[in-house]
Amino acid sequence: MSTHIIDEKSDEPVPFAAIIFTKVNVGTYAAYNGITLPVKLRKGNHEIQVSCIGYNTTSAIVTLTADTTITIKLQSDDININEVVVTATDNDGPGSGSKINRKAIEHIQASSFADVMQLVPGGKSQEPDLSKVNSISLRQVGSDVNTALGTAFIMDGAPISNEANMLAPGGTISDLKLDNRTNVSNGTDMRSIPTDQIESIEVIQGIPSVVHGDLSSGAIIINQRHGITPWQGRIKSDARNKLFSLGKGIDLGQKAGTINFNGDYLIFNSDPRNPYEGYQRYTFSSRYFNHLQLANSSVNIKGNLSYTGSADKDRNDPEIDDQANDLFRTNYNSLSYTLNTEWNFYSWFQHVKLSSRASYASNELYRQKFISNGGPMPAPINTTAGESYGIYLPATFEAFYRMVDKPLSVFNQLSARMVSATGAISHSIVGGLEWRYDRNLGQGEIYDLERPMYPSFKGSYSVSTRPRDLSSIPSVQKLAFFAEDNMNASFREHKIDAQLGVRGTSLLNLSDTYNMSGKIYLEPRLNMQYTLPDFSLNKRNVQLSIHGGIGQHYKFPTLNQLHPNELFFDLVQLNYYSQYPDLRSLHIKTIVEDPTNFELQPASNLKWELSMHLKVDDHLFYMTYFNERMDNGFVTQNQWLSQSYRLYNTDGLNPVAPPQVGDLPYTNTQIINTYGQTHNGAGVHKEGLEYQMTFARFNSINTRLTVNGAWFNTTYQSNIYQVYHPNRVINNQPFPYVGIYDASIGSDRTLQQCNTNFQFDTQITRLGLIFTSTIECTWFSNSENHTTDGWPIAYIDVYGHKQVFNEQDKNDPILEQLYLGKNDEYFHRLNEPFGTNLNIRVSKQFKKGHNLSFYVNNLISYYPDYYNNYHRRIQRINQPYFGMELNINI
């Protein structure tokens, strides 16, 4: 069968429309002339879905008996005939997920991807805060770094990589205003993803296909728009955001395809009164599409070239004169390309596909500051281990600091798909190879050790770093293969869909000292769906299907986790600061420790889920129970280090020149110190129920009710022992013991939350009016800290000897200080009572697709005060937040 796609009004062919045969999951494109190549299909009923930018998506059911060409007329989306879906809908595939289309994103008036997540079950509208990194949370109460790191964002067929980001200066981050930008080993920052050109999003909370790897929590699949459009502009404004975007899709003519251009500019001010701080993003992307029809095959080419930048020149208020010369500047420029080439054969060998992506960013930070140390202090300047004389820093000086971070990442995936159909069973088998490459080409930190920007950061006995050239760090490379069978079987009216796949990943370019070196990590994943025959109940047509899945997921460590910077311990052996500058002498012993954990393993997450989908007439209902367990997520664990140094005695010395250590008596001093190292030990256990009910539209009032929500039960805990060194000095020595505890003191906790959103959307298509009101209810949420007795199980003395912590040690005046107990109230469950709020959104479409919309969040809200465990009254204030936007097509 082949298809001919034409414009309803003009009868002109519509180029590059996408045609999907939904039942068999086969898709193709129409050529420039609106005609598709013939597709081999079995005789019988087939549902066709045709979509094209600028047109309303059309479905049709055709009955095939012989080779045929059908003609489908598409209707321009200037004219509103169909209602639009402004909610997330259930994923079609066997794995559980939510699909969000362009109209829904437009309707929530998103500034960045972070806003989209409110549509997912369990999500809630939130006041946008783009002043800090927006990390994703999935299926959980609260958030954690392993979920954020373990969620893959796949844009146009290739993952966005944040693996090689190293912008983590060893100084005071708050001074560098880096809350904005430091996103090392923390996943994708959702702020950086603009939403204007997104055609569809699929949020896979469940078990993703093995085609997607290096993830532990879920996958977000984003497809951007391709096709011919007029100039489209958007202006959005709310209390903190201003967003401008402009784009156009150009027809390059026959055989040449289409190209889309889009640029946007976003400015966010967390405090409108302070123009000197904020977040700015500007993006530019151009996307190319072509569908070339050859004799018996066709080639689809989809590519994009994107630029994202920000050049915050955060200044201090010049009216505060003491900071007049201080300067802070960052320049972030990122360039990426994605190219997907798919060669379709319309035979059992369906297609070969090559997806590649490369991105390169230059992230530069410059700081100039007049430093005051409050008085003179020593400056450790050794860059290698050993003993040497140091210098004293003056109390004030001008300091200059630069950090250059240049992450480069490359992704290539080659895959092939074969189909076979024998009798009632059909298979669609995909297999492929993937290579990922991440490294950093930056120079790292650049500053004068004798005039450091953050001298006081290098506290007594504590740890610091030295500049290192990031380009000297070896690349992280991952080679993976995957194979997956998508099987459909029908027995009478019973239907079984199964997706069974396995993925194997191995790290390359890793020295043998790493435990992971040479190992292949296998991720088997299975999704199954059983669909019952349609049946009638109370004269209603009922469709029921049950889905179950189980899968293993691995997230590999990032560049910074595999190759952390060396740590420096500077121990002052002679601190001879005379009132006469000519006599001063400083002598320092430097101990260098490599904090690399060669035993590091990828973080693994085992998921299973069960769900039920029910369709009663036009009412849709689904519910998913899920259970995810990660026991070895990445976490920083303290390590101890026994250190010895000499303390030179200058009593009675009356020198005429700076004293040299060789002449001086000394006492050997032994101390114990700690430093952080990345380990596998964060436990994240997620359990819950997600549900959505989509009722048929009440035609009399043009209103549809969608109810969605979730119950989440999330446990965060540490599965490795904890090390704690009290930060105090007793008898002129740093605390002489380090305690070892078998539980994470006070931070292991279980959180629960149950919420439901009721969304009423009223659509008067004749007037182009969409009005939605959403009532967000949080029925309850609570948190409970896991009890611990607070006593260590063992302790380490200054010589590094480990001893069991006995009952009588609890009475030792020093050892008893290792107690980290909490009061009883701390372990009581804290309940937050019911709270609810109403959000409204209105959008009105004018002729030619001009659109004016506005929204108010928390128009009405009810969040009663409650008392915390310490009998303090907690007020929850949800202030109304509103904004509006204008969309124009020229």
Added chain:
Amino acid sequence: MKTLQIIPLLLLTVLLFSCNDDENFVAKTDVEVVLHFEDESTAIELDDITVTFVNINSGSEIKSTSDTDGKVSLVLEEGVYSMVANGEKTITADGNEQTVTISGSLENEVVNASSSTFELPLFYGAPGEGWVIKEVYYAGSRTPENKAYYKDQYIEIYNNSSEVLYADGLTISEAEHNTSRELNEWADWLSQGVVVRTIYSIPGSGTEHPVQPGESLILASQPIDHTIENANSIDLKGAHWQWFDEGTTDVDVQEVPNLTKYYSYSKSFWLLHTSGYNSFILWRTDDMEAFMNTQRKETENTAGNTIEGYLVPNEIILDAVESSRKDKFLTKALAPQIDLTYTYCDETFSKKSIRRKVQGYDDGRAILMDTNNSDNDFIKNAELKPGEVE
């Protein structure tokens, strides 16, 4: 000749007898004594203070009590008197009560018709009992570039007695509780003592470091000439002791000996809170080792976290000053009998200190006001006067 020599003797005898005879006829004078505090800002009522008049010649004693104007009026025989004022007053501040002793004296005052009105200066307590904290400079200063500078902090202690005192073992501490916080987690211990977060002592066996009456010791963070580093700061080369912290944040000034560091909550540098939120106590124990082994206390704060410190019993506290910010003070760290109120500097890095007032002089030796009521005893936002009294 002998007879002639006897005449004056006889005359003298007669005269003496005459005096004795005249006893019942000695001239009397209406005397008025006006009580006042040397520091006029003192807001204590002057009534009900007893003044004892002792006739130096006869040794006779007369007592009288002041009226609401602080005046004592009575009739005295002419003669030479000493006058001693004594009283007890209960002062209330923020609901806290404290009883203070008031005293004052005049010596060898001639009372006769031409000299019948006296002004009697009053002191709180017994004047000059011992060690006092003379000055605490915690605020820090600003460099010419207007940057914060704080390693010029110092604490000055003063021998307020009339005897030589030994500084050996004197210990200076900062209270653990922050007076700008809503809740003092150590409130249950308040009647027993003060929980501190730093312990630095003057070393010595007991008689190594004598300090003369009216002399002081300056304990400095860094005893150097700070004007070299910061033209707006001060010269502390003459400080007597340094609190030095091992490590990479402090410099050990060689010309000045170090205090013995027994305890610090911080691994780095003991920075006096630049808002003065952690009050100061001066104390001494005979057995520091026993103190360190027995006096550690811990409790939980409202976040459920353990906080700790060492409890210094009120009995061994020699002097204390509650400090805070005027607009931020919420809870006391010290028991009212240690310090009834609090004192303050208005701004951090203002190069101002809190300094004890001089309430009088004894033979040129300044006696500092110590009524255990810092609002009254201290000059707020005082100019720095290390080593000087005024």
